């Protein structure tokens with residue numbers, strides 16, 4: 001598995017998925033674990049008669065905020081300042097890391113405890129700070145596991161979902177001195193609790209991500225089940241919070257809506273254990289919020305891509321995705337995997353392959369609590385890649401055509417139906433590169449009687 | 463141009479149409495709020511004590527103290543055996559913390575807690591006890607966010623059960639970094 005774990009280089013999605021798929025029992029196990037989350041999500045969603053209303057409200061309030069983003073960001077900053085919170089702005093990852101390092105250096109911070117933040121992953125902050133001599137301790141259990149194993153997260157909510165308990169047991173045995181051969185989750189969790197408690201008590205500063213930033217309050221909301229964000233933020237006197245510009249919401253009412261769907265859609269819980277609203281630093285402490293663009297305003301220039309910024313990072317679209325479940329989080333060439341990873345990461349993928357790591361089945365869009373139109377966005381990315389002549393597979397033969405066809409909005413009313421038609425009329429062997437390794441053991445639908453050649457000639461003449 | 467102005471002026475090129483803020487008007491289920499709250503609290507691994515009120519809570523605290531537990535109480539009228547220390551780090555050996563809860567939410571078992579002295583108290587204690595007035599239970603989060611008090615400069619939070627994780631093979635383990643148990647006393 002090491003080839004997969006390093007996740008470096010720029011291999012196309014299908015190749016990386018192929019590596020993951022070599023161990024078929026692991027793939028089945030991985031797929032089932034994620035499907036179990038989807039089932040829990042369905043039960044939680046089904047228990048609320050107003051579920052669909054909440055999805056619609058979530059979508060509308062996010063669209064409202066995004067279409068008035070400058071106004072809300074300014075209001076948020078103003079309110080923060082009057083609450084004694086220091087606010088910083090970063091155009092990109094580099095600036096973000098420099099700002100964070102600047103604050104930490106000023107306070108001579110040697111040890112930083114950190115809770116989960118996909119933004120700091122996106123900015124590759126840990127290695128940056130480590131190069132500057134700061135010890136960064138990830139404190140979410142899943143994040144700590146992968147940090148000790150020297151791997152990136154493979155899921156945005158359950159970052160070590162790809163690892164078996166025996167592997168965690170072995171890792172903890174080597175790194176934390178737990179008993180050899182011990183793999184009981186309770187035992188291992190308790191060991192991590194003791195190990196990290198010592199880190200919390202000796203940290204010089206804490207950093208968290210931000211689930212929501214409330215414009216009219218000048219407050220940030222952080223949600224965890226483990227309590228690691230709050231153990232961190234409330235022990236040392238210095239607390240830092242990094243957020244993308246898309247995290248702002250207008251008011252408490254908006255938070256009320258999103259907190260009802262976030263955890264239910266993530267893990268099927270009615271709410272996370274802790275939803276903490278920080279409206280200022282602790283007594284004698286300092287609180288900093290770093291607001292980061294890093295490509296988000298660029299996405300806002302494209303009406304379809306802009307909708308990916310409605311995402312609240314619940315992970316629901318990963319859990320339901322037939323491709324993600326069978327190809328693993330390391331096959332996506334981007335920090336965030338799965339459907340939302342394609343939506344926000346496709347432009348960074350130099351293999352140009354991840355928009356094709358998708359069956360356009362629409363399951364992600366169906367579960368999304370803010371109605372991010374993921375399948376539409378992914379199809380749009382295919383078109384952008386095709387228009388830029390950056391298709392992933394061979395230049396000759398029918399391949400570019402297939403790529404174009406799978407991405408086209410003109411051949412059919414929508415590219416989703418185009419893709420479905422493609423499944424019906426194109427030979428499976430032709431589609432295989434696009435279905436990827438995860439489709440190897442799945443038969444594609446049988447082609448109807450009209451031959452591909454006659455279909456091709458007819459349509460080509462259009 | 464400052465970073466802030468670069469970002470704000472880039473937003474002027476946004477392709478999104480203007481969208482109005484929706485009206486949040488969701489029908490609430492107000493039947494048997496205590497019953498709903500109890501059921502939700504069970505799902506998030508907390509335990510409700512609905513009989514006996516604060517007297518039952520003091521009795522429970524006294525028993526804990528007899529078992530040599532370190533108990534701190536931030537609730538008026540309930541006496542523990544530890545005082546609020548000078549620095550937050552000195553709370554590391556607290557076995558039980560008793561903290562007033564302001565508001566309960568029936569749909570999810572969450573309880574709003576307002577800025578405790580030493581913010582870390584509800585997280586760092588081994589076990590957490592919250593006290594909640596029966597009349598302060600609302601049906602859902604829409605009502606809750608309207609009623610909670612979050613003053614400038616403060617921390618306020620919803621707590622739903624003890625800390626937990628399922629990061630190792632999705633096996634639920636109660637007691638991750640925060641409290642390992644949550645008992646809620648209704649009064």
Ligand code: SF4
Pocket residue numbers: 310311312313314315316317318340364367368369370371372374
């Ligand atoms: S796109 Fe939707 S389903 Fe996917 S992580 Fe974001 S909010 Fe959740």
